[in-house]
Amino acid sequence: MKLRFDRSLGWQLGLGFTLLAGISAIAVGVYLFHARQHLGANYTALVADVVRPQLHTTLLRSTLNEFREQPQDNQLIERFDNLLWRIPRHIEGVTFGLSQSRLAPGSYESYLNRLNSVKERLPDIKQALDEVASGEPPDQLIQQGLTIENDMAQAYSKLSHLLHSEAAKQRIVMDRLAVGIAILILVILLLAGGLMLALIRLHHQHKKVLKLSLMDELTGLGNRRYMLNVTELLFEQSQRSGLPLSMALLDLDHFKRVNDNFGHPAGDQVLRAFADALCDEVRKADIVARLGGEEFCVLMPETNAEGALEVVERIRKRVAGLSHQELGVPTAVTVSLGLATADNHDTSFDHLYGRADQALYEAKTSGRNRVVVD
Numbered sequence: 001m002k003l004r005f006d007r008s009l010g011w012q013l014g015l016g017f018t019l020l021a022g023i024s025a026i027a028v029g030v031y032l033f034h035a036r037q038h039l040g041a042n043y044t045a046l047v048a049d050v051v052r053p054q055l056h057t058t059l060l061r062s063t064l065n066e067f068r069e070q071p072q073d074n075q076l077i078e079r080f081d082n083l084l085w086r087i088p089r090h091i092e093g094v095t096f097g098l099s100q101s102r103l104a105p106g107s108y109e110s111y112l113n114r115l116n117s118v119k120e121r122l123p124d125i126k127q128a129l130d131e132v133a134s135g136e137p138p139d140q141l142i143q144q145g146l147t148i149e150n151d152m153a154q155a156y157s158k159l160s161h162l163l164h165s166e167a168a169k170q171r172i173v174m175d176r177l178a179v180g181i182a183i184l185i186l187v188i189l190l191l192a193g194g195l196m197l198a199l200i201r202l203h204h205q206h207k208k209v210l211k212l213s214l215m216d217e218l219t220g221l222g223n224r225r226y227m228l229n230v231t232e233l234l235f236e237q238s239q240r241s242g243l244p245l246s247m248a249l250l251d252l253d254h255f256k257r258v259n260d261n262f263g264h265p266a267g268d269q270v271l272r273a274f275a276d277a278l279c280d281e282v283r284k285a286d287i288v289a290r291l292g293g294e295e296f297c298v299l300m301p302e303t304n305a306e307g308a309l310e311v312v313e314r315i316r317k318r319v320a321g322l323s324h325q326e327l328g329v330p331t332a333v334t335v336s337l338g339l340a341t342a343d344n345h346d347t348s349f350d351h352l353y354g355r356a357d358q359a360l361y362e363a364k365t366s367g368r369n370r371v372v373v374d
């Protein structure tokens with residue numbers, strides 16, 4: 001039940017985080033789609049394109065003012081001529097920059113129209129300048145010059161304002177995007193962390209269940225499945241290496257009486273005391289398992305018949321000598337044992353098991369509390 005709960009919790013966590021990551025990704029995607037106008041637009045270069053002619057507009061005004069005082073100054077005429085040459089180039093530069101930008105044409109068209117009308121009036125101003133150079137008074141030049149200066153100043157100022165506000169919007173978009181992506185990354189990290197945690201928990205649960213499936217809960221020994229898992233391997237190793245493998249089957253005598261006389265819990269206590277005694281008497285390399293009920297098994301790798309007989313006799317005596325206190329019941333218990341050692345005739349583990357079982361049967365039928373070697 002617990003495992004099912006943990007597994008569904010793991011799935012729920014994973015699903016929840018995946019949904020969250022998906023929604024965050026969609027939100028960032030939708031935002032990107034709507035904000036694409038602002039992404040990648042280089043407003044800095046455009047602002048520079050507009051600021052430069054704004055400076056020239058100021059220069060144009062100051063030059064016109066100087067004309068009032070020194071209309072025939074050649075340097076002044078040359079500077080003005082140079083400005084007249086630059087103005088259309090700036091207008092063309094700004095027009096090109098805006099056409100390449102992601103700005104909606106409707107937002108800047110009226111300012112460009114105003115600049116283009118300035119461009120159209122430049123030949124007249126050039127003619128007025130030539131007249132001033134040939135000695136005419138500068139009044140007309142100043143009047144026409146101030147008109148275009150005013151038009152340019154207004155158009156460039158509006159454009160500058162437009163570009164600054166678009167750049168500010170771009171900054172907001174980028175900031176929001178950065179926050180969105182940070183949240184997305186956080187959710188993905190949480191998702192990965194949550195999934196890892198769920199996997200680790202599942203792995204622990206799996207190991208626990210696996211252990212429980214191979215363990216006898218009452219005695220803490222391996223169960224029949226554990227014994228079968230291990231012994232097939234031990235048997236094959238023994239067959240390959242030629243080293244002996246001995247197997248003892250043990251069955252408590254008249255155990256039913258213990259249950260009948262002292263109750264089932266007392267019987268359980270006896271089984272536990274018996275398992276402890278068994279483990280005390282065998283080596284670490286030996287395998288001890290409870291096969292079911294009051295039947296146990298000891299597998300002794302690299303132990304010949306003689307050595308195994310010594311061990312099982314020791315076990316038998318130890319069990320018979322268990323005190324009432326150790327057993328938890330006011331009676332003695334004994335055990336019958338059947339012993340077999342693998343030889344060339346044992347083609348499978350089942351064969352060896354069959355021999356040990358037969359020996360145990362003989363130990364039971366010939367009076368119990370004894371070892372019979374097959």
Ligand SMILES: Nc1nc2c(ncn2[C@@H]2O[C@H](COP(=O)(O)OP(=O)(O)OP(=O)(O)O)[C@@H](O)[C@H]2O)c(=O)[nH]1
Nearest residue numbers: 251252253254255256257259264265267268293294
């Ligand atoms: N307390 C307890 N008793 C168990 C457990 N498993 C099996 N038993 C009991 O063990 C008894 C085995 O009885 P039998 O198969 O007749 O064997 P026995 O009385 O030991 O007689 P022999 O084996 O012929 O000497 C039964 O009463 C089962 O109920 C257990 O986990 N706990």
